[in-house]
Amino acid sequence: MTTVSDQPSQHTSQHGFAPLAIARIKGAQRANQIAIYLIYAAIFAFVVFGTIASIKAFHDNQLLYQLFYNLPYALVALTIPITIYDALVVYRYRLNQPSMIAMSIGVSTLILVGGLIFADTAWLGLSCWLGVAFLFKVSFKRFFNFLEVADVPEVDEEAESTEA
Numbered sequence: 001m002t003t004v005s006d007q008p009s010q011h012t013s014q015h016g017f018a019p020l021a022i023a024r025i026k027g028a029q030r031a032n033q034i035a036i037y038l039i040y041a042a043i044f045a046f047v048v049f050g051t052i053a054s055i056k057a058f059h060d061n062q063l064l065y066q067l068f069y070n071l072p073y074a075l076v077a078l079t080i081p082i083t084i085y086d087a088l089v090v091y092r093y094r095l096n097q098p099s100m101i102a103m104s105i106g107v108s109t110l111i112l113v114g115g116l117i118f119a120d121t122a123w124l125g126l127s128c129w130l131g132v133a134f135l136f137k138v139s140f141k142r143f144f145n146f147l148e149v150a151d152v153p154e155v156d157e158e159a160e161s162t163e164a
Contacts, residue, residue: 028085032083035133045067049071053065083129086136087105112124
């Protein structure tokens with residue numbers, strides 16, 4: 001009869017994090033990377049279509065103007081649900097301080113909604129969401145750097161000095 005300790009553990013934790021938790025955090029990191037690509041695409045669209053729309057021959061082209069004006073907004077707006085999911089994962093596994101997560105999401109939401117209601121504009125609120133995605137990028141990077149450093153075996157300095 002085999003005992004529990006004789007069986008290989010398939011559910012070993014890595015520094016207090018279960019494999020499922022690490023997989024979920026990696027998934028959130030991949031989702032955050034998609035959000036960052038969407039942000040880069042929005043910046044690229046703004047620069048390219050804005051430059052083309054500023055050329056005298058294209059001043060009256062409504063399609064270029066709409067691409068210049070609305071496409072960056074739409075791309076950044078697509079990152080909001082991804083960023084909220086990342087915020088929930090970061091909060092759940094305490095990868096960042098809860099107050100910092102609440103402040104970044106809260107301020108971004110407040111400025112976006114306030115800008116839409118009172119100023120009839122979304123650019124400032126959406127620019128806040130850009131920063132939130134990059135904040136979570138840093139949080140995920142710090143977490144996985146921590147796991148890498150924690151996996152490195154400690155070298156006994158005293159044993160090394162006696163061998164030399």
